[in-house]
Amino acid sequence: MPQLSNxxxxxxxxxxxxxxxVYHAEKIRDQYQKLTTAFAGQxxxxxxxxxxxxxxxxxxxxxxxxxxxxxxSINEVKMALLAGFEPNKVLYTSNGIAFAEIEExxxxxxxxxxxSLSNLEKFGQKYGHSYPVGIRLRPNIMAGxxxxxxxxxxxxxxxxxxxxxxxxxSLIEQDNLHIQTLHIHTGSEIKDVDVFVKGIEVLFxxxxxxxxxxxxxxxxxxxxxxxxxxxETDIALLAQKVGEAFANHPNPSGKPLQVWFEPGKxxxxxxxxxxxxxxxxxxxEATTFAGVNSGFNHLIRPMFYExxxxxxxxxxxxxxxxxxTVTGNICETDTFAWDRQxxxxxxxxxxxxxxxxxxxxxxxxxxxxRFKPAEVLVLGGxxxxxxKRDVFEDLLKNQVxxx
Ligand SMILES: *Cc1c(COP(=O)(O)O)cnc(C)c1O
Numbered sequence: 001m002p003q004l005s006n007x008x009x010x011x012x013x014x015x016x017x018x019x020x021x022v023y024h025a026e027k028i029r030d031q032y033q034k035l036t037t038a039f040a041g042q043x044x045x046x047x048x049x050x051x052x053x054x055x056x057x058x059x060x061x062x063x064x065x066x067x068x069x070x071x072x073s074i075n076e077v078k079m080a081l082l083a084g085f086e087p088n089k090v091l092y093t094s095n096g097i098a099f100a101e102i103e104e105x106x107x108x109x110x111x112x113x114x115x116s117l118s119n120l121e122k123f124g125q126k127y128g129h130s131y132p133v134g135i136r137l138r139p140n141i142m143a144g145x146x147x148x149x150x151x152x153x154x155x156x157x158x159x160x161x162x163x164x165x166x167x168x169x170s171l172i173e174q175d176n177l178h179i180q181t182l183h184i185h186t187g188s189e190i191k192d193v194d195v196f197v198k199g200i201e202v203l204f205x206x207x208x209x210x211x212x213x214x215x216x217x218x219x220x221x222x223x224x225x226x227x228x229x230x231x232e233t234d235i236a237l238l239a240q241k242v243g244e245a246f247a248n249h250p251n252p253s254g255k256p257l258q259v260w261f262e263p264g265k266x267x268x269x270x271x272x273x274x275x276x277x278x279x280x281x282x283x284x285e286a287t288t289f290a291g292v293n294s295g296f297n298h299l300i301r302p303m304f305y306e307x308x309x310x311x312x313x314x315x316x317x318x319x320x321x322x323x324x325t326v327t328g329n330i331c332e333t334d335t336f337a338w339d340r341q342x343x344x345x346x347x348x349x350x351x352x353x354x355x356x357x358x359x360x361x362x363x364x365x366x367x368x369x370r371f372k373p374a375e376v377l378v379l380g381g382x383x384x385x386x387x388k389r390d391v392f393e394d395l396l397k398n399q400v401x402x403x
Contacts, residue, residue, distance in 0.1 A: 002026050004378060006314040009275055012383050013350050016374050018277045019294045020389075021361045023058065025379040027271035028357075029065045035263070036066075038239040042246075043256055047091050049220045049264030050076055052358035053272070057377050057386040059083035062267065070220070070262040074101045077110055091217075093136060093183060093262065095158055099123075106131055113183045113217065115159050117167055124175025134181025134217060137162050139202040141186050141195065152186030152199070159184065165206055172210075179210045181260070185219025188265060191231040193238040200245045208252045215258045218242075222266040226308045226355050233266070265358040272357020274299055274373075275314075278349045279329060287325040287338070290345045295328025297367040299353060299360050302336050310354040311337055319343030326351065330368045361387075369395050 004024050012022055035046050047070035048062045054076060059069065060083045068089040069080040074097075080090045087109035094102065095115050099122045105112050106127065114120045115136035123133060138159030141152045151158040160168060172179060184199045196218055203216055222233040242259060251257045276292035283289075301307040311326055313319065321341050328334035336353070345351070353360075364372050371390035376383050 002030060004273060006312070006317060008378070008383075009273060009314055009352055010350060012376055012378075013275045013277070015383065016376055016385060017389065018275050018350065019292075019298055019373040020275050021356060021373055021375045022273040022275060022383070023053070023055075023268070023357055023375070023377050023386075024271045024273075025061050025377055028058070028061060028267055031267050031270070032062075032065050032067050034235055035261070035266070038235045039242075042239065042243055042259065044242075044259045044261065047089075047260060047262045048267050049262045050080060051362065052264035053268045053360070053362050054079055055361070055375055055377075055386050056083055057384075058268065059085070061377070061379075063089075067267070070264075071110075073097075074104050077105055077108060081108060081110075091260070091262070093134075093185070093217075094119075095136075111181070113181060117160060117164065117171065120160070120168065120177070121171050121175070124171055124177045129176040129178045132178045132180035132212070132214075134183050134215065135160060135168060135179060136183040136185070137165075137203075139184045139186065139199050141198055141202070150187040152184060162202060162206070165209070169209060178212055180212065181215040181217050182207070182210065182213065183217035183219065183260075185217075185262065186221060188221045189223045190221040191223040191233055193234055193241055196238060197241050197245055200242065204245075204249045207249070207257075211253055213251065213253065213257065214255060215260055217260040217262070220262040220264050220266070222261075222263045224265055224269045224355065227310050268357035269355045270357065272355065272360055274309075274353040274356035274360055276351050276353070278345055278347050278351060281345065281347055288323065290324040290326050290342075290351070291329055292326060292336075292351055293329055294373075295330035295334040295368070295370070296332070297328075297330055297334075297370055298364045298373055299336070299356065300363045300365075301359055303334060304363075309336065309356065311340060311342060312352045312354070313343045313345055313349050314352050315349035316343050316346065319345075330370065332367075366390070366395060371395075 047068040049070045051072045071077045090110040092105045093113040113134035113136045136159040140154045225232045276294045280291040296303040326336040374389040375387035
């Protein structure tokens with residue numbers, strides 16, 4: 001498994017300054033190859049869920065290795081097209097959006113998954129049979145790392161509840177809708193492959209109702225390891241079980257069904273490193289704080305999802321192990337890790353957060369009027385700046401001074 005070395009990371013921190021997000025291109029390629037290798041011989045396509053990380057260079061790189069793109073907003077659709085993806089390699093899986101955005105996506109020629117009866121009806125009235133479309137169903141399955149990232153359960157806002165299938169069928173009949181895809185995405189960090197199999201089984205019950213079906217889209221949510229010996233989705237087992245499930249359930253229409261997946265985290269999580277620098281050490285009775293030059297304005301996952309990120313002191317990797325509470329510098333509690341064992345930390349040391357590629361930079365903000373970090377892509381061993389750090393003018397860019 002390729003990894004960037006401490007010396008490469010230190011060199012990047014020195015050259016580009018901190019805080020900085022670093023992405024390792026070849027690791028993204030390796031992850032994609034794991035998928036294509038495991039599913040070799042099956043009729044499967046992978047759409048990178050680009051909301052995980054949308055830097056245009058990442059999109060171009062993902063395109064260059066042969067994957068497709070899954071988008072969560074019309075702007076992501078436009079970014080994917082700008083990056084060079086053909087419209088038929090782009091999928092727009094929307095939630096709660098205005099119909100106008102669906103019309104725009106239709107005009108761009110991309111695949112669309114619709115997730116409400118209301119928008120499905122509008123789509124049918126406007127396009128009838130002329131534009132094949134997918135529907136996102138809510139299978140009423142509880143899955144995923146925690147409630148915030150679970151999307152398929154019976155209280156989730158996502159998808160058309162599977163028990164409203166009769167209303168879907170009447171809309172199809174009423175407007176002669178051309179349903180090409182059935183989509184489910186049950187959540188993120190699904191380590192148990194049987195969740196996907198359960199999802200497929202929910203779909204097999206209703207597949208015969210859709211005469212023009214060509215695609216079963218099983219969404220994303222593959223779990224990646226966050227530390228040594230951590231669970232990850234067993235992709236080979238998943239491929240085997242998906243293959244078996246479809247072998248046992250041929251499409252009643254006779255057309256072979258294609259399977260789509262939309263992994264986001266799986267593509268980019270482990271490829272990303274977030275390098276920060278220690279501003280202050282503060283000893284208290286409770287703990288020793290190592291305060292870095294960042295906060296949840298740059299990496300919100302620990303505070304928002306209680307996610308674990310391995311932290312390495314790359315300035316003193318051989319130092320004596322001690323306990324530190326790693327926090328940021330914003331005026332808000334922004335704990336990255338409580339009482340974490342780290343090699344002795346000194347002010348000025350570089351602390352690196354791992355698994356920072358997915359939902360890291362992408363969820364960052366200018367809270368506390370701090371700059372968003374720079375982004376660097378390491379490609380063929382070469383570090384390339386792919387986003388400049390903000391400058392002061394950026395904070396005022398869209399403000400309208402009326403006083
Ligand atoms: C967020 C999302 C994904 C990707 O989820 P990961 O956990 O990053 O794999 C895939 N499909 C849809 C519809 C999503 O909303």
